[in-house]
Amino acid sequence: DKYFERGQSCKFAIVCGQDPLLYMLSASPLPAGVSEYDFAGGIRGEPVEVVKGPFTGFPIPADAEIVLEGEAVPGQSKPEGPFGEWMGYYSDDVVPRPCVNVKTVMYRNNPILTCAPQHKPVDETGLLKGIAGAAEIWNALEACGLPEILGVWNHEGAPATRFTAIQIRQRYPGHARNVLHVASNCMAGAYNGKWTVVVDDDVDCSDIDQVLWAMGTRFDPVTDIDTVQKAWSSGRDPMFLPGNFNNRILIDACIPYNRKLRGEFPRVVEVPDDVREKLKAKFPDLFKSRA
Known part of the structure; x- marks a missing residue:
């Protein structure tokens, strides 16, 4: 132009x-x-x-x-x-x-084309955009001085940066909200984003089942949700608003900080490490792919 x-x-x-x-x-x-x-x-x-x-x-x-x-x-x-x-x-x-x-x-003679056709996710383009976008969001969080960022992942089913999950180790009241707002409004997270979710350090942010577990058990829909209106979007979003805007949802799926600090939140049910090792030794064929 x-x-x-x-x-x-x-x-x-x-x-x-x-x-x-x-x-x-x-x-x-x-x-x-x-x-x-x-x-x-x-x-x-x-x-x-x-x-x-x-x-x-x-x-x-x-x-x-x-x-x-x-x-x-x-x-x-x-x-x-x-x-x-x-x-x-x-x-x-x-x-x-x-x-x-x-x-x-x-x-070149007999050229080989590396193609990434656009279609319903999961596809190569959305996956590649998501990987690069996650790295840039992580950089932005650390550049803002936010501590204990343990992982950032954009889930493939919602392509690129449409569903961003961030894993943190909570250090102070409001830590999760700080992360949510920076991640959803930094340059990498702002364009065409939709969902931003923050989870605790015991939840693998790249495992959608674990993220949904945290959302289903640590999230209160009255107190743990924020929205961002008139955020940066484009015509590629079928739900975009006139002027290339859209709205965002921010989910705090962390254990409430005060309850975590006082040890008042229920313990997670887990298999003890010694039992886990005994099971691996007894059934090696079942566990060899998870080594």
């Missing part, structure tokens, strides 16, 4: 078939000014090899399978849509979008 506002053409490089890590990072909520190539190189432990695009001059992944270079010219558009999106719906309308005039094509 900024190019078109100045009456200039906008150059493109469309990469088809690339390292899945680059695909994942291309749609991840990295901080402004952080290069996806640099981030990928940090994860890989070595720089990402790139080549200079002959038309655009852009750095292009050297191991890409197919690359189309071209430009979009102001005033050239065609109707496109709706798209099947990562929430599992055809949410967008048919709208005019810029045409790309292809100038160069680079390719």
Whole structure:
């Protein structure tokens, strides 16, 4: 849009078939000014090899399978849509979008395309967005000085950051509420979020059964729920409000801090460690996959 506002053409490089890590990072909520190539190189432990695009001059992944270079010219558009999106719906309308005039094509013989079709979850796109989003939410929580963040997970059935569970070790009254509001309003958690749940340190936030157990036994729907109205959303959300807003629900599924501090909450029923080890020794075939 900024190019078109100045009456200039906008150059493109469309990469088809690339390292899945680059695909994942291309749609991840990295901080402004952080290069996806640099981030990928940090994860890989070595720089990402790139080549200079002959038309655009852009750095292009050297191991890409197919690359189309071209430009979009102001005033050239065609109707496109709706798209099947990562929430599992055809949410967008048919709208005019810029045409790309292809100038160069680079390719490998017998190219292999790494594809992530958009469909009802669980799918690759929602999963990858969720993993990257969880890391960014965790970073944001720690950057705000919130202590004892033990885990963050975006559950796959509600794609990307639609259902975020956070595991903490409570240290002070209101700790869980601090975490809920920061997680749901930081940059990574704000866009298209919906549910944010905080659980105690004895609940694995990546295990949806454990999260639901905490919600079913430690959550009071009158006192342990907050909402955020007119939060940041998009047309990909079938429940979005005019102006690209939506509303959020924040669930405190932790043991009430005062009861936890005084030891007044009932003990969890668990199998003692010595009994667990005896069962593993007696029935090794049943437990070998859970070692």
